Amino acid sequence: MSHTKRVVTSWVVAAMLAMTALYAPVLQAQDATPVNRVIERLQEDAPAIGTFSRRPADGLDFTVIDAQYGEFDVEAIRQVLTAMRADGEPPAVAPIVRIPRAARDAPQTVVTQLLDLGVFGVMFPDIETPAQAMTAVRAMRFGPVSDVGTTAAAGQRGSGTGVGDAAGYWGLTADEYRAVADVWPLEPAGKLIAMLQIESMAGIERLDDILDVPGIGAIFLGPTDLAASVGAEGPDAPQVEAL
Numbered sequence: 001m002s003h004t005k006r007v008v009t010s011w012v013v014a015a016m017l018a019m020t021a022l023y024a025p026v027l028q029a030q031d032a033t034p035v036n037r038v039i040e041r042l043q044e045d046a047p048a049i050g051t052f053s054r055r056p057a058d059g060l061d062f063t064v065i066d067a068q069y070g071e072f073d074v075e076a077i078r079q080v081l082t083a084m085r086a087d088g089e090p091p092a093v094a095p096i097v098r099i100p101r102a103a104r105d106a107p108q109t110v111v112t113q114l115l116d117l118g119v120f121g122v123m124f125p126d127i128e129t130p131a132q133a134m135t136a137v138r139a140m141r142f143g144p145v146s147d148v149g150t151t152a153a154a155g156q157r158g159s160g161t162g163v164g165d166a167a168g169y170w171g172l173t174a175d176e177y178r179a180v181a182d183v184w185p186l187e188p189a190g191k192l193i194a195m196l197q198i199e200s201m202a203g204i205e206r207l208d209d210i211l212d213v214p215g216i217g218a219i220f221l222g223p224t225d226l227a228a229s230v231g232a233e234g235p236d237a238p239q240v241e242a243l
Contacts (some may be wrong), residue, residue: 032171034090036120037061038189039184042218050096054080062094068125071113072100074113081117081169090171095196098123104132108156111139115157116164121193122219128202130209137194140183153186153215186215193217195208 021148041048041061046180049062056063065080077097084091103110104126111122124136134153141155160194165176170191194215198204199222210216 010137018158033172033176033180033191035092036184036193037092038094038096038121038193038195038218039169039191048218049140050093052098056084056093057127058093058117060093062096062121064123065095065097065119068098068100074117077114077119078117078165080117085169086155090169094120095191096121096123096193105135107136108139111136112157115140115192116166118164118166118169120191121195121217123195123197125197126199126203126222127196127210128198128200129206130213133196133210133213133216134239135198137183138191139217140194141225142178142181152212153183157215183215184217195220197222 038048038050038061048054049063050060050062052064052066054063054065065077067077081091081095084093084095095118097114099107099110099114099122104124107122107124114122122136122140124132127133127136137153138156140157141153142157143155163174163177163181166181167174170177172180180189180191181194183185183194184190195218196210196216197220198207198210203210
């Protein structure tokens with residue numbers, strides 16, 4: 001089966017991201033928990049529109065706070081999140097953080113720090129194998145979880161009672177936060193999204209197997225890095241678009 005038949009891609013021009021819906025269940029009635037607009041849009045089989053920015057404009061569904069390059073500064077990310085909650089309510093624009101490339105194969109510590117701040121999702125760069133995808137999903141889930149021992153991704157996020165600042169950031173109690181702090185669509189009521197970047201031919205060649213990993217919420221194809229991976233002149237080259 002071709003990749004285009006397995007996923008639905010919505011390309012957004014300029015600085016917007018191309019998000020790929022992996023699952024689209026019937027939209028359920030909303031509760032009092034914060035709305036993750038990325039999940040909401042994908043549930044509606046609609047494009048989720050966002051950008052890379054630490055000062056997102058109103059009206060976007062999400063913003064990616066880029067921590068891939070330079071020093072990983074948790075306090076700087078905390079300041080961005082605080083500014084996004086300036087009105088005392090959880091942000092309408094979903095804050096997603098892209099982690100450093102160096103943390104790809106062992107992301108648990110970095111991801112726990114970010115989730116404890118209250119981010120709505122994590123972007124994992126340069127995913128090339130199903131094992132890396134599974135590691136990404138597991139890092140975002142509390143453990144132990146009821147589905148340990150099944151094919152689902154068993155959680156590795158700390159299982160203690162603390163959730164950092166996340167519950168307060170979401171406007172929930174710790175117990176309320178734990179009830180919804182899981183990855184969608186593996187947990188249909190989950191409010192966290194795992195976003196994976198495919199940026200190389202190695203990732204493209206294994207894409208079918210990567211998509212079989214439970215808990216992936218969205219795929220972001222990085223055309224610039226893909227172009228470099230195949231020796232193309234740029235992201236608009238025919239061999240890149242053919243992927």
